[in-house]
Amino acid sequence: MNQNPFLQSLHWLAESSRWSGPDGIPIRTLEHLGYTALGVVVAALLAIPLGLAVGHTGRFKGLAVATAGAARALPTLGLVTLFALLMGIGLTAPLLSFVILAIPSLLAGAYSAIESADPATVDAARAQGMTELQILTRVELPLGMPLLIGGVRGATVQVVATAMLAAYVGNGGLGRYIFQGLGSQNYPQMIAGSLLVIALALLLDLALLLLQRLTGPRSARTP
Amino acid sequence: MKWVLDNLDVIAAYTGAHLVQALPPILVAFALSLPLAKLANSRGWLRASVTTTSGLMYAIPSLPLFVLLPGLIGTSVRSPLNISIALSLYGLALMVPTASDAFRSVSGDVLGSATAQGYAPAARFLQVELPLAGPVLLAGVRVVAVSTISLVTVGGVLGVPSLGMLFTDGVRRGIVAEIAAGIVVTAALALLTDALLVLLGRVIMPWTRRQEGRRP
Secondary structure, three states: OOOOHHHHHHHHHHOHHHHOOOOOHHHHHHHHHHHHHHHHHHHHHHHHHHHHHHHHHOOOHHHHHHHHHHHHOOOHHHHHHHHHHHHOOOOHHHHHHHHHHHHHHHHHHHHHHHHOOOHHHHHHHHHOOOOHHHHHHHHHHHHHHHHHHHHHHHHHHHHHHHHHHHHHHOOOOOHHHHHHHHHOOOHHHHHHHHHHHHHHHHHHHHHHHHHHHHOOOHHHHOO | OHHHHHOHHHHHHHHHHHHHHHHHHHHHHHHHHHHHHHHHHHOHHHHHHHHHHHHHHHHOOHHHHHHHHHHHHOOOOOOHHHHHHHHHHHHHHHHHHHHHHHHHOOOHHHHHHHHHOOOOHHHHHHHHHHHHHHHHHHHHHHHHHHHHHHHHHHHHHHOOOOOHHHHHHHHHHOOHHHHHHHHHHHHHHHHHHHHHHHHHHHHHOHHHHHHHHHOO
Protein backbone atom coordinates (compact mmCIF):
# COMPACT_ATOMS: atom_id res chain seq x y z
CA MET A 1 0.00 0.00 0.00
CA ASN A 2 2.74 2.42 0.99
CA GLN A 3 3.96 2.69 -2.54
CA ASN A 4 6.05 5.55 -3.86
CA PRO A 5 3.63 8.30 -4.98
CA PHE A 6 5.67 8.90 -8.11
CA LEU A 7 5.27 5.25 -9.19
CA GLN A 8 1.56 5.49 -8.46
CA SER A 9 1.33 8.63 -10.57
CA LEU A 10 2.96 6.75 -13.46
CA HIS A 11 0.29 4.06 -13.08
CA TRP A 12 -2.33 6.81 -13.13
CA LEU A 13 -0.84 8.19 -16.34
CA ALA A 14 -0.59 4.73 -17.92
CA GLU A 15 -4.28 3.85 -17.57
CA SER A 16 -5.79 3.83 -21.04
CA SER A 17 -9.02 5.51 -19.87
CA ARG A 18 -6.99 8.64 -19.09
CA TRP A 19 -6.20 9.11 -22.74
CA SER A 20 -9.73 9.52 -24.15
CA GLY A 21 -12.95 11.42 -23.47
CA PRO A 22 -13.61 15.03 -22.42
CA ASP A 23 -11.60 14.67 -19.20
CA GLY A 24 -8.82 12.76 -21.00
CA ILE A 25 -5.24 13.95 -21.12
CA PRO A 26 -5.26 14.89 -24.87
CA ILE A 27 -8.32 17.14 -24.52
CA ARG A 28 -7.07 18.75 -21.30
CA THR A 29 -3.67 19.36 -22.91
CA LEU A 30 -5.30 20.94 -25.96
CA GLU A 31 -7.45 23.12 -23.72
CA HIS A 32 -4.36 24.22 -21.87
CA LEU A 33 -2.51 24.97 -25.09
CA GLY A 34 -5.54 26.79 -26.46
CA TYR A 35 -5.82 29.04 -23.38
CA THR A 36 -2.11 29.77 -23.57
CA ALA A 37 -2.11 30.55 -27.29
CA LEU A 38 -5.21 32.73 -27.04
CA GLY A 39 -3.86 34.66 -24.06
CA VAL A 40 -0.43 35.24 -25.59
CA VAL A 41 -1.80 36.17 -29.04
CA VAL A 42 -4.34 38.69 -27.70
CA ALA A 43 -1.72 40.20 -25.38
CA ALA A 44 0.81 40.32 -28.24
CA LEU A 45 -1.62 42.20 -30.49
CA LEU A 46 -1.91 44.85 -27.79
CA ALA A 47 1.59 44.94 -26.35
CA ILE A 48 3.95 44.40 -29.27
CA PRO A 49 2.87 47.40 -31.42
CA LEU A 50 2.94 49.53 -28.29
CA GLY A 51 6.39 48.23 -27.30
CA LEU A 52 7.73 48.80 -30.82
CA ALA A 53 6.45 52.37 -30.76
CA VAL A 54 7.99 53.00 -27.34
CA GLY A 55 11.30 51.48 -28.45
CA HIS A 56 11.44 53.36 -31.75
CA THR A 57 10.45 56.79 -30.49
CA GLY A 58 11.98 56.50 -27.03
CA ARG A 59 8.87 58.15 -25.60
CA PHE A 60 7.03 56.91 -22.52
CA LYS A 61 9.88 54.51 -21.81
CA GLY A 62 9.85 55.32 -18.11
CA LEU A 63 6.12 54.63 -18.00
CA ALA A 64 6.52 51.30 -19.84
CA VAL A 65 9.30 50.18 -17.48
CA ALA A 66 7.31 51.20 -14.41
CA THR A 67 4.17 49.41 -15.64
CA ALA A 68 6.09 46.23 -16.36
CA GLY A 69 7.69 46.38 -12.91
CA ALA A 70 4.47 47.10 -11.04
CA ALA A 71 2.61 44.32 -12.88
CA ARG A 72 5.07 41.80 -11.48
CA ALA A 73 3.74 42.61 -8.02
CA LEU A 74 0.18 41.59 -9.00
CA PRO A 75 -0.75 38.18 -7.61
CA THR A 76 -1.93 35.94 -10.47
CA LEU A 77 -4.39 34.00 -8.37
CA GLY A 78 -5.95 37.26 -7.20
CA LEU A 79 -6.69 38.38 -10.75
CA VAL A 80 -8.05 34.97 -11.75
CA THR A 81 -10.43 34.80 -8.79
CA LEU A 82 -11.45 38.46 -9.02
CA PHE A 83 -12.42 38.23 -12.69
CA ALA A 84 -14.14 34.88 -12.16
CA LEU A 85 -16.31 36.47 -9.50
CA LEU A 86 -17.02 39.62 -11.50
CA MET A 87 -17.69 37.95 -14.86
CA GLY A 88 -18.89 34.51 -13.93
CA ILE A 89 -18.10 31.17 -15.50
CA GLY A 90 -16.72 31.24 -19.02
CA LEU A 91 -13.56 31.98 -20.89
CA THR A 92 -13.66 35.80 -20.70
CA ALA A 93 -12.60 35.97 -17.06
CA PRO A 94 -9.49 33.76 -17.31
CA LEU A 95 -8.58 35.23 -20.71
CA LEU A 96 -8.57 38.73 -19.25
CA SER A 97 -6.14 37.67 -16.51
CA PHE A 98 -3.91 35.85 -19.03
CA VAL A 99 -3.73 38.97 -21.18
CA ILE A 100 -2.95 41.29 -18.26
CA LEU A 101 -0.20 38.96 -17.01
CA ALA A 102 1.34 38.41 -20.45
CA ILE A 103 1.52 42.11 -21.39
CA PRO A 104 4.54 43.15 -19.23
CA SER A 105 6.95 40.55 -20.72
CA LEU A 106 5.77 41.27 -24.26
CA LEU A 107 6.02 45.01 -23.79
CA ALA A 108 9.49 44.74 -22.26
CA GLY A 109 10.61 42.31 -24.99
CA ALA A 110 9.37 44.59 -27.77
CA TYR A 111 10.89 47.83 -26.55
CA SER A 112 14.19 46.30 -25.51
CA ALA A 113 14.38 44.59 -28.91
CA ILE A 114 14.13 47.92 -30.71
CA GLU A 115 16.40 49.68 -28.23
CA SER A 116 19.11 47.06 -28.63
CA ALA A 117 19.82 48.20 -32.20
CA ASP A 118 23.07 50.17 -32.43
CA PRO A 119 22.13 53.88 -32.85
CA ALA A 120 24.92 54.22 -35.46
CA THR A 121 23.30 51.47 -37.55
CA VAL A 122 19.89 53.14 -37.25
CA ASP A 123 21.38 56.51 -38.26
CA ALA A 124 23.12 54.88 -41.22
CA ALA A 125 19.78 53.46 -42.37
CA ARG A 126 18.20 56.89 -41.98
CA ALA A 127 21.02 58.51 -43.97
CA GLN A 128 20.44 56.02 -46.77
CA GLY A 129 16.93 57.39 -47.09
CA MET A 130 14.90 54.70 -45.31
CA THR A 131 11.57 55.86 -43.91
CA GLU A 132 10.97 55.43 -40.16
CA LEU A 133 8.70 52.45 -40.88
CA GLN A 134 11.39 50.85 -43.03
CA ILE A 135 13.97 51.41 -40.30
CA LEU A 136 11.65 49.74 -37.81
CA THR A 137 10.74 46.72 -39.94
CA ARG A 138 13.97 46.17 -41.87
CA VAL A 139 16.68 47.21 -39.41
CA GLU A 140 15.56 47.39 -35.80
CA LEU A 141 13.12 44.49 -35.79
CA PRO A 142 15.39 41.90 -37.47
CA LEU A 143 18.27 42.89 -35.18
CA GLY A 144 16.16 42.72 -32.05
CA MET A 145 14.15 39.62 -32.99
CA PRO A 146 15.76 37.34 -30.36
CA LEU A 147 14.82 39.81 -27.61
CA LEU A 148 11.27 40.06 -28.93
CA ILE A 149 10.93 36.26 -28.98
CA GLY A 150 12.42 36.31 -25.48
CA GLY A 151 9.47 38.45 -24.43
CA VAL A 152 7.04 36.01 -26.03
CA ARG A 153 8.83 33.21 -24.17
CA GLY A 154 8.44 34.96 -20.83
CA ALA A 155 4.76 35.66 -21.52
CA THR A 156 4.11 32.05 -22.55
CA VAL A 157 5.70 30.64 -19.40
CA GLN A 158 3.57 33.03 -17.35
CA VAL A 159 0.31 32.11 -19.10
CA VAL A 160 0.96 28.34 -18.95
CA ALA A 161 1.23 28.70 -15.18
CA THR A 162 -1.81 30.94 -14.89
CA ALA A 163 -3.92 28.70 -17.16
CA MET A 164 -3.56 26.09 -14.46
CA LEU A 165 -5.02 28.36 -11.82
CA ALA A 166 -7.95 29.00 -14.18
CA ALA A 167 -9.03 25.41 -13.49
CA TYR A 168 -9.50 26.46 -9.88
CA VAL A 169 -12.44 28.63 -10.91
CA GLY A 170 -14.15 26.04 -13.07
CA ASN A 171 -12.23 26.08 -16.34
CA GLY A 172 -10.57 23.15 -18.09
CA GLY A 173 -6.92 22.59 -18.83
CA LEU A 174 -4.36 20.44 -17.05
CA GLY A 175 -4.90 22.21 -13.73
CA ARG A 176 -8.09 20.15 -13.41
CA TYR A 177 -6.17 17.03 -12.43
CA ILE A 178 -4.39 18.84 -9.61
CA PHE A 179 -7.56 20.33 -8.13
CA GLN A 180 -9.54 17.09 -8.54
CA GLY A 181 -6.69 15.26 -6.83
CA LEU A 182 -6.61 17.85 -4.05
CA GLY A 183 -10.35 17.46 -3.49
CA SER A 184 -10.25 13.66 -3.35
CA GLN A 185 -6.89 13.52 -1.54
CA ASN A 186 -5.42 11.65 -4.49
CA TYR A 187 -1.77 12.67 -4.29
CA PRO A 188 -0.61 10.48 -7.21
CA GLN A 189 -3.13 12.19 -9.48
CA MET A 190 -1.87 15.60 -8.32
CA ILE A 191 1.68 14.52 -9.19
CA ALA A 192 0.55 13.24 -12.59
CA GLY A 193 -1.18 16.53 -13.35
CA SER A 194 1.89 18.44 -12.21
CA LEU A 195 4.22 16.36 -14.38
CA LEU A 196 1.99 16.96 -17.42
CA VAL A 197 1.97 20.74 -16.88
CA ILE A 198 5.72 20.84 -16.29
CA ALA A 199 6.33 18.81 -19.46
CA LEU A 200 4.11 21.17 -21.46
CA ALA A 201 5.75 24.27 -19.99
CA LEU A 202 9.27 22.99 -20.66
CA LEU A 203 8.42 21.92 -24.22
CA LEU A 204 6.98 25.35 -25.02
CA ASP A 205 9.93 27.05 -23.37
CA LEU A 206 12.47 24.98 -25.31
CA ALA A 207 10.62 25.49 -28.61
CA LEU A 208 10.67 29.27 -28.12
CA LEU A 209 14.30 29.17 -26.97
CA LEU A 210 15.16 27.40 -30.22
CA LEU A 211 13.22 30.00 -32.21
CA GLN A 212 15.08 32.72 -30.29
CA ARG A 213 18.42 31.19 -31.29
CA LEU A 214 17.38 30.73 -34.92
CA THR A 215 16.21 34.32 -35.34
CA GLY A 216 19.48 35.76 -34.03
CA PRO A 217 21.62 37.62 -36.56
CA ARG A 218 24.30 35.31 -37.93
CA SER A 219 27.16 37.45 -36.70
CA ALA A 220 25.79 37.37 -33.15
CA ARG A 221 25.57 33.60 -33.16
CA THR A 222 29.22 32.98 -33.92
CA PRO A 223 31.26 33.81 -30.83
CA MET B 1 -15.27 47.91 2.06
CA LYS B 2 -17.36 46.79 5.03
CA TRP B 3 -15.84 43.32 4.76
CA VAL B 4 -12.35 44.81 4.95
CA LEU B 5 -13.12 46.91 8.04
CA ASP B 6 -14.80 43.98 9.77
CA ASN B 7 -11.92 41.64 9.02
CA LEU B 8 -8.79 43.70 9.64
CA ASP B 9 -7.59 41.09 12.13
CA VAL B 10 -7.93 38.33 9.52
CA ILE B 11 -6.01 40.37 6.96
CA ALA B 12 -3.29 41.15 9.52
CA ALA B 13 -2.92 37.48 10.45
CA TYR B 14 -2.64 36.42 6.81
CA THR B 15 -0.16 39.22 6.14
CA GLY B 16 2.02 37.91 8.98
CA ALA B 17 1.84 34.34 7.68
CA HIS B 18 2.58 35.66 4.20
CA LEU B 19 5.76 37.43 5.30
CA VAL B 20 6.93 34.39 7.27
CA GLN B 21 6.79 32.37 4.03
CA ALA B 22 8.16 35.08 1.73
CA LEU B 23 11.08 36.65 3.58
CA PRO B 24 13.24 33.54 4.26
CA PRO B 25 13.32 32.52 0.55
CA ILE B 26 14.46 36.03 -0.42
CA LEU B 27 17.27 35.93 2.14
CA VAL B 28 18.23 32.34 1.30
CA ALA B 29 18.30 33.06 -2.45
CA PHE B 30 20.53 36.08 -1.91
CA ALA B 31 22.91 34.44 0.56
CA LEU B 32 23.33 31.18 -1.37
CA SER B 33 23.58 32.87 -4.77
CA LEU B 34 26.89 34.55 -3.83
CA PRO B 35 28.97 31.39 -3.27
CA LEU B 36 27.13 29.52 -6.05
CA ALA B 37 27.79 32.32 -8.54
CA LYS B 38 31.47 32.49 -7.53
CA LEU B 39 31.70 28.73 -7.99
CA ALA B 40 29.92 28.91 -11.36
CA ASN B 41 32.23 31.68 -12.57
CA SER B 42 35.30 29.62 -11.75
CA ARG B 43 34.50 27.07 -14.49
CA GLY B 44 33.15 27.90 -17.93
CA TRP B 45 31.11 24.70 -18.34
CA LEU B 46 29.63 25.08 -14.87
CA ARG B 47 28.51 28.61 -15.67
CA ALA B 48 26.83 27.49 -18.89
CA SER B 49 24.97 24.65 -17.15
CA VAL B 50 23.91 26.91 -14.26
CA THR B 51 22.42 29.37 -16.76
CA THR B 52 20.55 26.59 -18.58
CA THR B 53 19.27 24.95 -15.38
CA SER B 54 18.10 28.29 -14.00
CA GLY B 55 16.24 29.06 -17.22
CA LEU B 56 14.45 25.71 -17.17
CA MET B 57 13.69 25.99 -13.45
CA TYR B 58 12.06 29.32 -14.11
CA ALA B 59 9.80 27.80 -16.76
CA ILE B 60 8.27 25.38 -14.21
CA PRO B 61 4.96 26.77 -12.96
CA SER B 62 4.79 27.24 -9.18
CA LEU B 63 1.76 25.11 -8.35
CA PRO B 64 3.18 21.87 -9.85
CA LEU B 65 6.42 22.51 -7.99
CA PHE B 66 4.50 22.94 -4.72
CA VAL B 67 2.82 19.60 -5.47
CA LEU B 68 5.97 17.70 -6.46
CA LEU B 69 8.31 18.82 -3.66
CA PRO B 70 6.61 16.83 -0.88
CA GLY B 71 7.12 13.63 -2.86
CA LEU B 72 10.79 14.48 -3.32
CA ILE B 73 11.83 15.89 0.07
CA GLY B 74 9.07 14.70 2.40
CA THR B 75 7.47 18.05 3.28
CA SER B 76 3.68 18.29 3.50
CA VAL B 77 1.65 19.79 0.63
CA ARG B 78 -0.15 21.99 3.14
CA SER B 79 2.91 23.22 5.04
CA PRO B 80 4.28 26.76 4.77
CA LEU B 81 7.80 25.26 4.77
CA ASN B 82 7.03 23.52 1.48
CA ILE B 83 6.09 26.85 -0.11
CA SER B 84 9.20 28.55 1.27
CA ILE B 85 11.51 25.84 -0.07
CA ALA B 86 9.93 25.98 -3.54
CA LEU B 87 10.20 29.77 -3.59
CA SER B 88 13.85 29.58 -2.49
CA LEU B 89 14.50 27.43 -5.57
CA TYR B 90 12.85 30.02 -7.83
CA GLY B 91 14.78 32.77 -6.08
CA LEU B 92 18.04 30.91 -6.69
CA ALA B 93 17.11 30.29 -10.33
CA LEU B 94 16.82 34.03 -10.77
CA MET B 95 19.58 35.15 -8.44
CA VAL B 96 22.49 32.84 -9.34
CA PRO B 97 22.76 33.96 -13.01
CA THR B 98 22.34 37.58 -11.90
CA ALA B 99 25.07 37.27 -9.26
CA SER B 100 27.27 35.50 -11.79
CA ASP B 101 26.85 38.45 -14.20
CA ALA B 102 27.40 40.89 -11.34
CA PHE B 103 30.75 39.36 -10.40
CA ARG B 104 31.82 39.09 -14.02
CA SER B 105 31.14 42.79 -14.51
CA VAL B 106 33.85 43.62 -11.95
CA SER B 107 37.00 44.47 -13.87
CA GLY B 108 39.88 42.05 -13.51
CA ASP B 109 42.33 44.99 -13.44
CA VAL B 110 40.60 46.37 -10.35
CA LEU B 111 40.83 43.01 -8.61
CA GLY B 112 44.47 42.73 -9.64
CA SER B 113 45.21 46.18 -8.22
CA ALA B 114 43.52 45.26 -4.97
CA THR B 115 45.66 42.13 -4.70
CA ALA B 116 48.77 44.19 -5.47
CA GLN B 117 47.81 46.60 -2.70
CA GLY B 118 47.90 43.70 -0.28
CA TYR B 119 44.24 42.70 0.07
CA ALA B 120 43.86 39.13 1.32
CA PRO B 121 41.35 37.08 -0.75
CA ALA B 122 38.51 37.38 1.81
CA ALA B 123 39.05 41.11 2.32
CA ARG B 124 39.30 41.65 -1.40
CA PHE B 125 35.97 39.92 -1.89
CA LEU B 126 34.19 41.81 0.90
CA GLN B 127 35.72 45.25 0.39
CA VAL B 128 36.28 45.42 -3.37
CA GLU B 129 34.40 42.79 -5.37
CA LEU B 130 31.12 42.71 -3.43
CA PRO B 131 30.61 46.50 -3.34
CA LEU B 132 31.36 46.78 -7.07
CA ALA B 133 28.92 43.96 -7.86
CA GLY B 134 26.41 45.54 -5.45
CA PRO B 135 24.15 47.48 -7.83
CA VAL B 136 23.54 44.46 -10.10
CA LEU B 137 22.99 42.21 -7.07
CA LEU B 138 20.47 44.69 -5.70
CA ALA B 139 18.58 44.72 -9.00
CA GLY B 140 18.39 40.91 -8.83
CA VAL B 141 17.20 40.86 -5.21
CA ARG B 142 14.47 43.37 -6.04
CA VAL B 143 13.05 41.11 -8.76
CA VAL B 144 13.30 38.07 -6.47
CA ALA B 145 11.55 39.93 -3.61
CA VAL B 146 8.63 41.16 -5.70
CA SER B 147 7.99 37.87 -7.47
CA THR B 148 8.38 35.81 -4.26
CA ILE B 149 5.86 37.93 -2.36
CA SER B 150 3.41 37.60 -5.25
CA LEU B 151 3.96 33.82 -5.66
CA VAL B 152 3.28 33.00 -1.99
CA THR B 153 -0.43 33.55 -2.71
CA VAL B 154 -0.53 30.47 -4.99
CA GLY B 155 -0.18 28.34 -1.85
CA GLY B 156 -3.71 29.48 -0.98
CA VAL B 157 -5.24 26.96 -3.40
CA LEU B 158 -3.50 24.18 -1.44
CA GLY B 159 -4.81 25.55 1.84
CA VAL B 160 -1.55 27.07 3.06
CA PRO B 161 -2.41 30.24 5.04
CA SER B 162 -1.25 33.46 3.36
CA LEU B 163 -2.90 36.45 1.70
CA GLY B 164 -3.78 33.91 -1.04
CA MET B 165 -6.48 32.61 1.32
CA LEU B 166 -8.35 35.87 0.77
CA PHE B 167 -8.64 34.86 -2.90
CA THR B 168 -9.78 31.28 -2.34
CA ASP B 169 -12.12 32.24 0.50
CA GLY B 170 -13.39 35.27 -1.42
CA VAL B 171 -14.25 33.32 -4.54
CA ARG B 172 -15.93 30.56 -2.51
CA ARG B 173 -18.11 33.02 -0.58
CA GLY B 174 -18.55 35.47 -3.46
CA ILE B 175 -16.99 38.47 -1.66
CA VAL B 176 -15.35 40.78 -4.20
CA ALA B 177 -14.00 43.10 -1.48
CA GLU B 178 -12.09 40.21 0.10
CA ILE B 179 -10.30 39.39 -3.17
CA ALA B 180 -9.65 43.06 -3.92
CA ALA B 181 -8.18 43.49 -0.43
CA GLY B 182 -5.91 40.48 -1.05
CA ILE B 183 -4.65 41.93 -4.33
CA VAL B 184 -4.06 45.38 -2.87
CA VAL B 185 -2.29 44.14 0.27
CA THR B 186 -0.10 41.67 -1.67
CA ALA B 187 0.91 44.27 -4.25
CA ALA B 188 1.50 46.87 -1.52
CA LEU B 189 3.66 44.41 0.41
CA ALA B 190 5.70 43.69 -2.72
CA LEU B 191 6.14 47.33 -3.67
CA LEU B 192 6.94 48.33 -0.08
CA THR B 193 9.62 45.65 0.16
CA ASP B 194 11.00 46.84 -3.17
CA ALA B 195 11.12 50.44 -1.94
CA LEU B 196 12.87 49.33 1.27
CA LEU B 197 15.47 47.46 -0.79
CA VAL B 198 16.11 50.57 -2.91
CA LEU B 199 16.50 52.60 0.28
CA LEU B 200 18.81 49.99 1.78
CA GLY B 201 20.87 50.09 -1.41
CA ARG B 202 21.27 53.86 -1.14
CA VAL B 203 22.35 53.59 2.48
CA ILE B 204 24.93 50.83 2.04
CA MET B 205 26.07 51.94 -1.44
CA PRO B 206 26.06 55.75 -1.19
CA TRP B 207 28.17 56.09 -4.36
CA THR B 208 25.31 54.75 -6.54
CA ARG B 209 23.14 57.61 -5.31
CA ARG B 210 25.62 60.23 -6.50
CA GLN B 211 26.00 58.48 -9.86
CA GLU B 212 22.25 58.52 -10.43
CA GLY B 213 22.15 62.23 -9.77
CA ARG B 214 24.90 62.94 -12.25
CA ARG B 215 23.47 60.90 -15.12
CA PRO B 216 22.13 63.23 -17.86
